[in-house]
Amino acid sequence: MAKAAVSKSEVSEASALQGSVPKVNETPPWWLTLPDDFYCQSDGTELDAEYPFKVYGSAFLDVMLRTSLASMLSASMLPRMLSGRHVEEEKAHLEFYAELAELxxxxxxxVEPPDNVDVVGHSPKRREFSPGGGIPSLYLSFRSPFEPLNPEVADDYLSHRRNRTARALYWTHPSGPRPTLIFVHGVVEHWYALNARYFSLRQFYDRGYDVLMVTLPFHGQRGDRRSPFSGYGLFASGFAHLNESMLHAISDLRVWMNYLYARGAPSVGISGLSLGGYLSALLAVVEPRLAFCIPNSPLVAPVDTMRAWQPTRRIMEISARRIGADPLALRRGMAVHSPLSYQPQLDPDRVMIIGGAGDRFTPPRYVRLLHAHWPQSHLHWFPGNHMFHIGQADYLRLMQEFMDRCCQ
Known part of the structure; x- marks a missing residue:
C-alpha cells in the first residue's frame, strides 16, 4: 500500500506532458456558461426509480434541515448586508476577486506556503476527544502563515486572532507513518467526534491509514469567542472574508501536507463533506502531490447554492441590489476559489466523487457539474440525502478500495 512521495516539480513536469485535457483558459469560464436558472433546475439520478421512497423521502427531509441552516447563515449575513457604509467596499472587493478569477x-x-512552518502537538487532554482503542493521537496546531490576497481586507481579516491558529487531530500508527487520509468537515460541523463516527474513520485507520481531521477557518477553537455558532465568521463579514477564508483553508491544507510528507507519510489524499468536499476538489487544482481526492456531496457553485435556499435567496437578492450586482456578478466575484475555475492537477482516475440522490443541500446537478469538470473521474450515487447517507457502507467500501489502488 506504500507509495513513494513525489516532489511538486516532478508531478508538475508529468502533468505538463499529459496534455490530454483542454486547458481551462481555452474554454469560456463556467460562470458565463452556467444557465441563470441553474439553481432551480430539476434534479434526477438513476437511483430515483430504483429507490423512490428513500430518494424523495430523504429529499423532503433535507429541505427542512436546509431551511434551518439557511436561517442561521442569513442571520449572520444580514447585519452587514443592511449596513450602508459597506455597500461601496463590497462592490470594490467583488471586482478585485472577479479580475483575478478572470485570469x-x-x-x-x-500562494504556496513556506515549507518550514512549526507544527506542535499534545496528547488528548481530559476534555478532548480521544478515539480510544489504543490509537495514538495528537492534537496539532501551527501559526498559519496565510496572508490575505486582498490588501484592503488584510488587517481586518487577520484581526481574528484565534482564526490564525490552524488545528487538527492526528491518528497515527505506532510502527511509523502510513498513507494518510486528510478529512475536511462541512460548514458548522467541526467536531472531531462527530466526523470520526459519522464517516467511520476508524475503518480507514484499521485498514492501515493514518487520519488527519482538520478544523477549517472560523470553526471550533478558530472562531471568535462570541460567535453564536461554529463557522459564523465565514459569513458575518462580507464576501471578501468568505473568499479569503477559502484561500486560507487551502493554504493551511498545503501546510498540513508538507508536515505529513516531512514526517514520512508515503502518500496523502483528501476527502470531505459539503464544504469539505468543495475544498477537497479545490486542493486538487493546486496540489499535484495528492494521491487521491474524494469529494463527498460537494458544494460547487456557492452563489447558485445559496440562491436555491430560503431565506438566503432573499438575502442574496437584497445584497445584489444594494451593491449593484446581479447573480452573474456575484458568481464572478466568488469564482476565484471555485474548483471549476482552474485546470485539475490530478489524473481523473484518482478522483472519486460521491453524491446523494436525495441531497437538496448540494443537489445532484452540482455533483454532475464537478464530475464534468473532471472527465473520466469516478462517480458514485447513494440513495440518501446530505445528512443521512443511506447506503453509506457501500461507498465506504468503494472508498477504501479506491484509496488502496491510488496508494499502491
Whole structure:
C-alpha cells in the first residue's frame, strides 16, 4: 500500500506532458456558461426509480434541515448586508476577486506556503476527544502563515486572532507513518467526534491509514469567542472574508501536507463533506502531490447554492441590489476559489466523487457539474440525502478500495 512521495516539480513536469485535457483558459469560464436558472433546475439520478421512497423521502427531509441552516447563515449575513457604509467596499472587493478569477491562474491566487512552518502537538487532554482503542493521537496546531490576497481586507481579516491558529487531530500508527487520509468537515460541523463516527474513520485507520481531521477557518477553537455558532465568521463579514477564508483553508491544507510528507507519510489524499468536499476538489487544482481526492456531496457553485435556499435567496437578492450586482456578478466575484475555475492537477482516475440522490443541500446537478469538470473521474450515487447517507457502507467500501489502488 506504500507509495513513494513525489516532489511538486516532478508531478508538475508529468502533468505538463499529459496534455490530454483542454486547458481551462481555452474554454469560456463556467460562470458565463452556467444557465441563470441553474439553481432551480430539476434534479434526477438513476437511483430515483430504483429507490423512490428513500430518494424523495430523504429529499423532503433535507429541505427542512436546509431551511434551518439557511436561517442561521442569513442571520449572520444580514447585519452587514443592511449596513450602508459597506455597500461601496463590497462592490470594490467583488471586482478585485472577479479580475483575478478572470485570469484563471491558480498559482497567482493560491500562494504556496513556506515549507518550514512549526507544527506542535499534545496528547488528548481530559476534555478532548480521544478515539480510544489504543490509537495514538495528537492534537496539532501551527501559526498559519496565510496572508490575505486582498490588501484592503488584510488587517481586518487577520484581526481574528484565534482564526490564525490552524488545528487538527492526528491518528497515527505506532510502527511509523502510513498513507494518510486528510478529512475536511462541512460548514458548522467541526467536531472531531462527530466526523470520526459519522464517516467511520476508524475503518480507514484499521485498514492501515493514518487520519488527519482538520478544523477549517472560523470553526471550533478558530472562531471568535462570541460567535453564536461554529463557522459564523465565514459569513458575518462580507464576501471578501468568505473568499479569503477559502484561500486560507487551502493554504493551511498545503501546510498540513508538507508536515505529513516531512514526517514520512508515503502518500496523502483528501476527502470531505459539503464544504469539505468543495475544498477537497479545490486542493486538487493546486496540489499535484495528492494521491487521491474524494469529494463527498460537494458544494460547487456557492452563489447558485445559496440562491436555491430560503431565506438566503432573499438575502442574496437584497445584497445584489444594494451593491449593484446581479447573480452573474456575484458568481464572478466568488469564482476565484471555485474548483471549476482552474485546470485539475490530478489524473481523473484518482478522483472519486460521491453524491446523494436525495441531497437538496448540494443537489445532484452540482455533483454532475464537478464530475464534468473532471472527465473520466469516478462517480458514485447513494440513495440518501446530505445528512443521512443511506447506503453509506457501500461507498465506504468503494472508498477504501479506491484509496488502496491510488496508494499502491
Amino acid at each position: 484563471r491562474d491558480a498559482e497567482r491566487v493560491f
